[in-house]
Amino acid sequence: MVKRDLEQLLQRIEEAEVEIYILLYKEVAIALKINSVYSKRRLLSIHENVKVLCYLDHFSTGVYLWSHHEKLVIVDYRVGFIGGLDLCFGWYNTPSQR
Numbered sequence: 001m002v003k004r005d006l007e008q009l010l011q012r013i014e015e016a017e018v019e020i021y022i023l024l025y026k027e028v029a030i031a032l033k034i035n036s037v038y039s040k041r042r043l044l045s046i047h048e049n050v051k052v053l054c055y056l057d058h059f060s061t062g063v064y065l066w067s068h069h070e071k072l073v074i075v076d077y078r079v080g081f082i083g084g085l086d087l088c089f090g091w092y093n094t095p096s097q098r
Helices: 002-011 036-044
Strands: 020-025 050-055 072-075 080-083
Touching: 020 036, 036 050
Parallel strands: 020 050
Antiparallel strands: 072 080
């Protein structure tokens, strides 16, 4: 199951002595029900070296039409970054992944 694999991977950070920063898309709940607040709490509970930012707070910023579809990978000698992947609990590409 994908969510267990993600949790197991993140739990291994203690062995690797790394910090992981996760930027979650904050959905507009009326349009998309992926429960990013739950995902943030769950990811933060895995390890103290997991940091999560849930962006963007639509109501406080007044930005309602925002895209999160960009996919990118950035790696240098010390930092690796992968972006645009759907890591929220409750998100599935196909019904068979549930």
